[in-house]
Amino acid sequence: MTTPAAPQDDSGVLLSVRNLSLRFGGVLAVNDVSFDVRSGEVFTLIGPNGAGKTTLFNLISRIYRPSTGSIAYAGPDGAMLQLTRQQPHMVAGLGIARTFQNIELFEHASVLHNLLIGRHRCRETGLWADLLFTRRVRAAEMRAREKVEQVIDFLDLQHCRDQLVAGLPYGVRKVVELARALCTEPRLLLLDEPSSGLNVEETDDMAFWIQDIQQALGITVLMVEHDMALVSRVSDRVLAMNHGQVLAMGSPREVQSHPGVIEAYLGRADTASDTSGPLRRPPASPGARTSA
């Protein structure tokens, strides 16, 4: 018996989200959201606190299962597959890597070891081969080391490669987390608030790395970000959310000047005469949960 071939993607779309919703009890955190992320672009989710950005992000990285809707992803062979049908641990194997708003690294391991652990998902050998340390295992280990060294060079981490993560400044740890994600050789990189906790200079460096990852490595980036200066600088397209729904989608300039977006951030569209400047992150509304 032959199985029908999976539909092939020929539109340059890497990720296609359709009518996605997730309800937490009485809260509709994500409400009928649809959008496409094109191969090679930087696509950014913005919105005030509690808008549903992190929930949407966690749906795409399969931490949550949607109440309704679908997420299709162009797999390594080009066939569109349903992410919602994949086990969460299989997502990394499909070429999707993510960073977290609150850095998730092994604090008492060196930078090098953290990156080698990050590389683990690319393991091509089985348990017995590993135990016997066969020639294939040795070759795979060499490839892992080469990839890790390339990423260390790419992100200028030579100066701290043998240091414990626990002793590193916060800004460097953020770059190490980015490095760990890159070691898995992703096709889609999910960045959860890459600038959170960074000072102006470090945010500037982060913008540079994101542009370099897109342009030099050709990796598609989907990020959640509050810093509108960073968003404007690196994003090809922006999707603004509020109350779980899509408010606007387009270029950074189009979205920043959209009346609904200004109103969501500032309260009333007609109070915001200057739409050229960055939208500021508003104070958290009472009862709003901070992002996961």
Ligand SMILES: Nc1ncnc2c1ncn2[C@@H]1O[C@H](COP(=O)(O)OP(=O)(O)OP(=O)(O)O)[C@@H](O)[C@H]1O
């Ligand atoms: N695990 C959860 N259980 C119950 N409610 C949740 C949960 N996670 C999120 N929510 C609710 O869903 C809504 C969307 O939250 P979410 O964290 O996705 O917003 P956000 O846009 O990421 O906000 P922020 O910018 O503050 O991180 C909020 O009303 C929030 O309180």
